[in-house]
Amino acid sequence: MGRHSQSHIDDNLNAERARIIAELENTQPGPQRDLLESKMRQLETASHIDEWLTSSGLQPPEE
Template sequence: MRLGPPTPERNGAFDLMQQGERLMTVRHRFKHAETLEARLAAEAERLREQASSLPPGAARDEMLRKARQAETGSQMSEWLRSPGLQPPD
């Protein structure tokens, strides 16, 4: 069933929900220019640079933690994509 624009008589998706029909979620796909590993590594580097400009404290520690998480995620993704699936060093 195709939905047109909502009108005063019909409020699009809300009317379908009232009728008990299930709605499909539309996914907008996006093709990334860089791999996940490269994006995570860049994010880790950005966070480390940002943390270096902060004074010691909770905010700096949190940024460094996020940088380590991004770096670990990058390494895990690379490892999972590898053909031999060798354990990490």
């Protein structure tokens, strides 16, 4: 994956995170808020996986 693609993924994750945070500020407790909090956890997981996959320590499988 090229550097440009990585930057695009980071930008998308950050934009979605900011959107959800803004929406959470105006959402009362209930099912909608629970859904937004779940999406935030998914974004955090996606970010961690992306960091792991793009780390310099990750080695390709041996053939």
